[in-house]
Amino acid sequence: MNAVLRTFDLCKSFGGITATDHVDFSLEKGARHALIGPNGAGKTTFVNQLTGVLKPSSGHIELMGEDITRLPREERVRRGLARTFQINQLFATMTPLEMIALVTTERLGRGSHPFRALDADADLVAQTADILTRFKLDDITDRQIATLPYGKQRQIEIAAAFAAQPSVLLLDEPAAGVPEAERRELMETVDSLPKDVSVLLIEHDMDLVFRFATRITVLVNGRVLAEGTPDEMAHDPAVRAAYLGEAAHV
Amino acid sequence: MRAETIEARVRQALYAGRRWHPAEIAFWLLAFAAYLLFPRNLLLLNEIAILALFALSLDLILGYAGIVSLGHAAFLGMGAYAAGLFAKHVGADPLAGLAVGMGAAGLLGLLTSPLVLRGTDLTRLMITLGVALILYELANSFGSLTGGADGLQGIMMGPILGLFEFDIFGRTAYLYSLSVLFVLFLAARRVTNSPFGLSLRAIRDNPLRASASGVPNGRRLAAAYTLAAAYAGAAGALLAQTTQFVSLDVLDFHRSADLMLVLIIGGAGYLYGGLIGAIAFKLLQDVIATLTPQYWMFWIGLFLVLFVLGGREIIHGAVQKAAARFARLGRGVGR
Amino acid sequence: MLTILFDGIAYGMVLFVLGCGLSVTMGLMNFVNLAHGAFAMLGGYVAVLAMQRLGLPFLASLPLAFLATALVGIVLERLVYRPMYAKSHLDQVMFSIGLVFMAVAGTDWLMGSTQQFVRLPAWLQGRFEIAGIGIGRYRLFVIAICGFLAISLQWGFTRTRFGSRLRAAVDDARVARGLGIPVNRLFALTFALGCGLAGLGGALGVELMGLDPSFPLKFMIYFLIVVTVGGTSSITGPFFAAMLLGVADVVGKYLVPQVGAFIIYALMVALLITRPHGLFARARA
Numbered sequence: 001m002n003a004v005l006r007t008f009d010l011c012k013s014f015g016g017i018t019a020t021d022h023v024d025f026s027l028e029k030g031a032r033h034a035l036i037g038p039n040g041a042g043k044t045t046f047v048n049q050l051t052g053v054l055k056p057s058s059g060h061i062e063l064m065g066e067d068i069t070r071l072p073r074e075e076r077v078r079r080g081l082a083r084t085f086q087i088n089q090l091f092a093t094m095t096p097l098e099m100i101a102l103v104t105t106e107r108l109g110r111g112s113h114p115f116r117a118l119d120a121d122a123d124l125v126a127q128t129a130d131i132l133t134r135f136k137l138d139d140i141t142d143r144q145i146a147t148l149p150y151g152k153q154r155q156i157e158i159a160a161a162f163a164a165q166p167s168v169l170l171l172d173e174p175a176a177g178v179p180e181a182e183r184r185e186l187m188e189t190v191d192s193l194p195k196d197v198s199v200l201l202i203e204h205d206m207d208l209v210f211r212f213a214t215r216i217t218v219l220v221n222g223r224v225l226a227e228g229t230p231d232e233m234a235h236d237p238a239v240r241a242a243y244l245g246e247a248a249h250v
Numbered sequence: 251m252r253a254e255t256i257e258a259r260v261r262q263a264l265y266a267g268r269r270w271h272p273a274e275i276a277f278w279l280l281a282f283a284a285y286l287l288f289p290r291n292l293l294l295l296n297e298i299a300i301l302a303l304f305a306l307s308l309d310l311i312l313g314y315a316g317i318v319s320l321g322h323a324a325f326l327g328m329g330a331y332a333a334g335l336f337a338k339h340v341g342a343d344p345l346a347g348l349a350v351g352m353g354a355a356g357l358l359g360l361l362t363s364p365l366v367l368r369g370t371d372l373t374r375l376m377i378t379l380g381v382a383l384i385l386y387e388l389a390n391s392f393g394s395l396t397g398g399a400d401g402l403q404g405i406m407m408g409p410i411l412g413l414f415e416f417d418i419f420g421r422t423a424y425l426y427s428l429s430v431l432f433v434l435f436l437a438a439r440r441v442t443n444s445p446f447g448l449s450l451r452a453i454r455d456n457p458l459r460a461s462a463s464g465v466p467n468g469r470r471l472a473a474a475y476t477l478a479a480a481y482a483g484a485a486g487a488l489l490a491q492t493t494q495f496v497s498l499d500v501l502d503f504h505r506s507a508d509l510m511l512v513l514i515i516g517g518a519g520y521l522y523g524g525l526i527g528a529i530a531f532k533l534l535q536d537v538i539a540t541l542t543p544q545y546w547m548f549w550i551g552l553f554l555v556l557f558v559l560g561g562r563e564i565i566h567g568a569v570q571k572a573a574a575r576f577a578r579l580g581r582g583v584g585r
Numbered sequence: 586m587l588t589i590l591f592d593g594i595a596y597g598m599v600l601f602v603l604g605c606g607l608s609v610t611m612g613l614m615n616f617v618n619l620a621h622g623a624f625a626m627l628g629g630y631v632a633v634l635a636m637q638r639l640g641l642p643f644l645a646s647l648p649l650a651f652l653a654t655a656l657v658g659i660v661l662e663r664l665v666y667r668p669m670y671a672k673s674h675l676d677q678v679m680f681s682i683g684l685v686f687m688a689v690a691g692t693d694w695l696m697g698s699t700q701q702f703v704r705l706p707a708w709l710q711g712r713f714e715i716a717g718i719g720i721g722r723y724r725l726f727v728i729a730i731c732g733f734l735a736i737s738l739q740w741g742f743t744r745t746r747f748g749s750r751l752r753a754a755v756d757d758a759r760v761a762r763g764l765g766i767p768v769n770r771l772f773a774l775t776f777a778l779g780c781g782l783a784g785l786g787g788a789l790g791v792e793l794m795g796l797d798p799s800f801p802l803k804f805m806i807y808f809l810i811v812v813t814v815g816g817t818s819s820i821t822g823p824f825f826a827a828m829l830l831g832v833a834d835v836v837g838k839y840l841v842p843q844v845g846a847f848i849i850y851a852l853m854v855a856l857l858i859t860r861p862h863g864l865f866a867r868a869r870a
């Protein structure tokens with residue numbers, strides 16, 4: 001058992017609403033782990049706490065055995081925790097090339113240099129080129145992100161998270177809003193992520209979940225309802241009950 | 251083979267921001283040539299150069315970091331008073347005074363940077379306005395030091411580098427201000443095309459994504475704000491040194507308001523906007539002042555209203571059309 | 586000392602009437618209107634001119650100031666403000682600064698730059714003593730009027746249909762539209778009301794704050810403080826903010842006259858550091 005990301009009794013309330021209810025969670029190294037649950041279950045709130053966008057009301061979070069509960073967002077990224085957002089969060093006025101370069105130069109620890117020229121950095125150039133090729137963005141490097149089709153933007157979202165060379169990658173509904181025709185390319189990208197990167201996937205698309213995940217956690221009303229292999233989850237009566245209303249997604 | 255091509259393209263794309271466009275070279279040649287071309291307007295040209303530097307400093311935070319400020323005059327004033335007081339009480343060397351002015355303003359920027367990092371656009375407006383007003387009141391109250399409402403007078407400047415004396419025609423003044431502007435511009439150009447500059451653009455575009463990419467938003471913004479403050483301080487120091495006087499007006503609200511107008515005329519986010527805006531604004535001001543010296547505030551206000559209501563689009567459209575025609579001419583000649 | 590406090594409360598009341606219109610329009614239209622002070626100035630000048638040229642009594646000049654300014658507000662909203670709603674905050678700020686410049690210079694040209702005065706009716710002049718506190722009659726009058734206005738505004742805001750529609754639109758204009766609330770008309774009416782209140786405040790304030798063409802620039806920061814500290818989602822927020830500001834300013838200037846104005850700016854900066862969203866703003870999720 002080799003957990004890279006763990007939460008201990010994590011709780012989060014907003015006024016009277018409990019969004020995260022004593023959640024103990026563990027992500028294994030090299031995992032292909034999916035987090036599912038009905039709308040409003042608190043999945044994104046959970047990820048927001050993991051990444052530092054929200055502060056938990058109580059409990060703590062460990063990354064590679066180190067307590068990161070008080071750590072600011074950017075520090076968590078530096079320690080290898082990256083995420084994609086449910087709604088694309090991109091740099092609208094930049095090109096994909098510039099965006100990937102930005103993530104890469106931060107990762108190389110050179111983000112604060114005020115005088116260095118970007119093109120003179122050989123590592124930056126090589127690694128940016130590599131990411132662009134790997135995520136099939138090499139034909140649109142110079143187009144402004146705001147002008148690209150949604151599916152391509154989603155690719156960039158994942159590419160940018162990956163460019164941070166994370167050891168733990170959190171994907172928040174990567175297929176959301178992506179038209180059917182472009183889903184395939186996206187699924188291939190998710191499938192081809194290296195084996196040493198531990199991935200937590202939040203998804204509503206059960207097709208994607210059962211294709212991708214070796215382990216599933218079900219979250220309902222902020223609580224962990226069940227956890228196990230996809231097979232176990234598919235046959236668990238409590239899980240099926242929780243999804244009766246979600247039949248349209250299955 | 252394919253990987254090689256893409257690497258070259260990446261390198262080329264990242265270099266693009268640094269390449270000198272012929273129009274830029276022409277701009278600076280013309281700026282320096284103005285010394286010979288307009289020998290009788292050097293005092294006005296000096297004012298334009300100083301205003302251009304002031305506008306450049308605002309562009310750094312507004313155009314690149316996305317911070318809206320209504321109190322940038324605070325740094326102009328800080329630099330002016332610091333340089334003026336330095337010349338009066340310590341030493342008359344202009345470059346030393348310039349350094350002091352930049353340092354004082356930069357320090358003020360660093361100290362007030364935590365204030366502009368929090369809250370909404372509105373809060374930032376209020377805080378920057380508040381800081382400038384506080385400074386104004388302080389300068390007004392401590393008259394024994396600053397001269398109060400009468401201003402800081404009797405600033406005597408020594409020669410620059412021990413060689414170039416200041417003269418009443420503004421010859422030395424203009425070349426001095428222009429040179430300082432040029433050097434600081436070059437530095438700003440370097441910075442905006444560096445990883446630091448890229449991260450500022452990222453913060454401006456999407457702070458959430460920036461921090462999710464590992465950018466320490468607060469630290470970078472504070473650094474940018476401090477740099478911008480130092481630049482504004484340089485403008486203030488130049489003002490004090492070339493006019494040998496610091497008026498309380500240097501901290502007045504209309505300075506910050508006029509500056510915003512300068513920047514929106516020229517456009518923010520590409521470094522030349524402030525320079526072009528400064529030229530346009532000063533010429534506009536000159537024209538209006540000769541026509542109606544007392545009520546120029548009205549015409550500036552009217553211009554501002556019309557500009558924002560739709561004038562900007564009209565002007566930019568016309569400029570773009572003219573530029574396109576120019577480019578076609580150039581291509582035609584080349585053929 | 587209590588007299589000073591009383592004066593501060595009166596001053597705060599006027600600031601509230603002046604600022605609450607701005608607070609609601611800013612919260613509603615999400616529009617940074619720095620020209621609000623120009624409407625106040627207009628009200629002041631209308632009142633002064635009505636008394637000087639038309640011979641109107643003081644009490645009659647007050648509703649006239651309100652109506653005239655509200656009317657100008659309606660016209661300007663339709664003609665000039667509406668196309669600005671969609672623009673960036675920076676553009677809105679620059680636009681309203683342009684209006685202020687025009688108003689200040691225009692008033693200077695029309696009316697000259699001298700201070701204007703109102704001749705108060707006899708029954709509003711002078712003061713009387715209660716338990717050792719000097720109560721200025723005019724100040725008491727101001728407190729009564731503004732207090733009454735505050736209560737009616739609060740009642741109107743929280744207990745009428747107009748008020749609840751307004752609150753809905755402030756919360757989320759898009760959803761409000763979807764619910765069938767005529768948001769545009771709401772904007773126009775509320776803006777007019779805000780301007781009218783500013784005009785009334787300006788008229789009331791001539792005696793306390795003076796009146797000359799530089800009024801909008803001198804007091805711009807005060808209105809903005811009321812709005813940022815008091816928040817834009819209630820009437821009570823700006824009320825307490827205005828009270829705090831009024832008392833702090835009067836007391837500060839009395840105790841430490843050299844740096845009087847400086848105190849409220851420092852107070853404001855300190856407040857905004859600790860509570861960037863205002864003292865009374867609800868946390869926007």
